[in-house]
Amino acid sequence: xxxxxxxxxxVVKSFGANLVLDKVSFSIFKGEITAIIGKSxxxxxxxxxxxxxxxxxxxxxxxxEGNSLxxxxxxxxxxxxxxxxxxxxxxxxxxxxxxxDNIALPLTETTKSPIFExxxxxxxxxxxxxxxxIGNRYPAQLSGGMQKRVxxxxxxxxxxxILLFDEPTTGLDPIRKxxxxxMIFDYKDKFGFTGVVVSHEIPDIFEISQRIAMxxxxxxxxxxxxxxxxxxxxxxxxxxxxx
Amino acid sequence: xxxxxxxxxxxxxxxxxxKTLEIIKKLGRVVxxxxxxxxxxxxxxFQFSKIIYQIYFIGAKSLLLxxxxxxxxxxxxxxxxxxxxxKFGAEGMLGTAVALSIIRELGPVLTxxxxxxxxxxxxxxxxxxxxxxxxxxxxxxxxxxPIRFLISPKIIASIISFPLxxxxxxxxxxSGGFITGSLLLDIDTGTYFSxxxxxxxxxxxxxxxxxxxxxxFLVAGICCYYGYYTHKTGGGFGAKGVSQSTxxxxxxxxxFIMAVDYVLTSFLL
Numbered sequence: 001x002x003x004x005x006x007x008x009x010x011v012v013k014s015f016g017a018n019l020v021l022d023k024v025s026f027s028i029f030k031g032e033i034t035a036i037i038g039k040s041x042x043x044x045x046x047x048x049x050x051x052x053x054x055x056x057x058x059x060x061x062x063x064x065e066g067n068s069l070x071x072x073x074x075x076x077x078x079x080x081x082x083x084x085x086x087x088x089x090x091x092x093x094x095x096x097x098x099x100x101d102n103i104a105l106p107l108t109e110t111t112k113s114p115i116f117e118x119x120x121x122x123x124x125x126x127x128x129x130x131x132x133x134i135g136n137r138y139p140a141q142l143s144g145g146m147q148k149r150v151x152x153x154x155x156x157x158x159x160x161x162i163l164l165f166d167e168p169t170t171g172l173d174p175i176r177k178x179x180x181x182x183m184i185f186d187y188k189d190k191f192g193f194t195g196v197v198v199s200h201e202i203p204d205i206f207e208i209s210q211r212i213a214m215x216x217x218x219x220x221x222x223x224x225x226x227x228x229x230x231x232x233x234x235x236x237x238x239x240x241x242x243x
Numbered sequence: 244x245x246x247x248x249x250x251x252x253x254x255x256x257x258x259x260x261x262k263t264l265e266i267i268k269k270l271g272r273v274v275x276x277x278x279x280x281x282x283x284x285x286x287x288x289f290q291f292s293k294i295i296y297q298i299y300f301i302g303a304k305s306l307l308l309x310x311x312x313x314x315x316x317x318x319x320x321x322x323x324x325x326x327x328x329x330k331f332g333a334e335g336m337l338g339t340a341v342a343l344s345i346i347r348e349l350g351p352v353l354t355x356x357x358x359x360x361x362x363x364x365x366x367x368x369x370x371x372x373x374x375x376x377x378x379x380x381x382x383x384x385x386x387x388x389p390i391r392f393l394i395s396p397k398i399i400a401s402i403i404s405f406p407l408x409x410x411x412x413x414x415x416x417x418s419g420g421f422i423t424g425s426l427l428l429d430i431d432t433g434t435y436f437s438x439x440x441x442x443x444x445x446x447x448x449x450x451x452x453x454x455x456x457x458x459x460f461l462v463a464g465i466c467c468y469y470g471y472y473t474h475k476t477g478g479g480f481g482a483k484g485v486s487q488s489t490x491x492x493x494x495x496x497x498x499f500i501m502a503v504d505y506v507l508t509s510f511l512l
Contacts, residue, residue: 052383052384053383054380054383054384078386081384081386082386084384085384085385086381086384088377088380088381090376090377092376092377092378092380092381093378093381094373094378094381095372095376095378096369105385105387106385106386106387109385109387109392110385110386110387158385
């Protein structure tokens with residue numbers, strides 16, 4: 001059994017009068033890929049943003065290796081963030097920077113690595129993600145699928161321990177979708193990171209995930225393995241999986 | 244009935260109080276953002292390349308505009324000053340009148356207004372778009388301090404660029420006054436420049452530069468604030484939000500430049 005790395009304990013979050021998360025509790029296990037599934041606009045991305053610290057819970061707490069993220073010092077928070085990477089749903093690429101600079105940014109700004117080393121790392125990851133030869137282009141000059149891969153490259157460049165993917169395959173063609181899933185799975189094996197993937201790609205996402213958490217009506221209604229969810233008889237789950 | 248009358252009587256004061264508190268809060272946020280931006284700018288590793296790029300963008304790229312405005316302002320002052328002074332037989336003082344007006348007042352104020360229109364609006368729009376497209380959030384997830392990365396270079400570059408552009412405006416403006424006063428009208432070149440030399444004190448020049456530095460604080464702080472907090476300034480989302488924050492940045496900066504100019508002038512006189 002893997003060790004719990006991130007734990008949500010009764011997390012409540014509202015935006016004004018709109019309650020999005022109501023006492024959400026679930027765990028993410030070290031070295032596993034956890035897929036968060038559910039209908040659109042139900043709060044899946046909100047969960048990811050809580051993990052990375054872009055949002056704070058109104059009540060409840062989020063634990064990292066047993067320690068509450070709301071009670072740790074800024075220095076420890078910064079150390080935790082260094083272990084994480086986040087891939088945004090809309091990519092969030094820097095539109096006034098070239099592809100190369102976008103991918104290199106986390107290294108140039110947060111490490112003291114020499115330029116030639118950064119260049120080598122960026123070139124390596126660009127080759128692996130089939131992005132060779134577009135380093136001098138700007139994000140607006142790329143297709144949606146290519147932008148997605150650039151965002152993926154930027155998320156992977158720091159070799160993080162925890163990778164958060166917000167719908168990583170939206171906008172990709174079926175072949176690239178499979179490749180992206182395969183790549184997440186392979187990198188997970190290679191680097192041993194913990195992955196959290198918000199996805200609508202059912203059943204494809206079950207192939208690369210060890211654990212599934214399903215959110216509905218502001219709460220986690222299922223937490224378990226892909227094998228368990230397909231056998232579950234909860235009406236919402238049956239309806240969701242059948243569509 | 245009495246209750247309703249009380250409400251009617253107090254509601255304007257409640258509205259006024261709420262608006263005042265809102266303005267004070269906004270000012271507080273501008274000051275905090277500016278202070279953080281300035282502070283992070285001096286924490287190593289220094290961001291030389293970003294600061295130099297911002298000096299190029301805010302300063303060098305505004306130079307032509309400043310020179311154009313400066314020359315026409317000086318020329319107009321030369322013409323207007325001549326026709327006023329000649330009535331008193333004091334046209335020999337034209338150089339002093341043009342130089343003092345430009346160095347003490349028009350140089351710093353018009354330079355700040357021009358930079359607000361050209362660079363301040365661009366700063367607010369750039370930051371607003373970055374906010375809307377989650378680029379600022381992306382920086383946070385990468386453990387990069389967005390204030391240090393985006394705002395510090397702009398603030399430091401503004402503090403360097405404003406006085407330099409003001410100096411350029413002053414020189415070009417005085418030259419403009421010379422063109423109309425001496426070359427087109429009848430004032431002797433020596434008289435024009437010697438009157439400037441004998442009547443201009445170092446305190447006049449220092450006062451102009453103090454103003455330009457204060458205006459740099461104001462413009463950089465206000466424009467960065469409206470851009471960085473586009474999502475909180477009540478202008479809506481998307482393109483509309485960015486357009487609203489850009490407009491607010493320019494209007495607020497311009498009003499503050501004029502208001503603070505009055506306060507500073509009253510202290511510096």
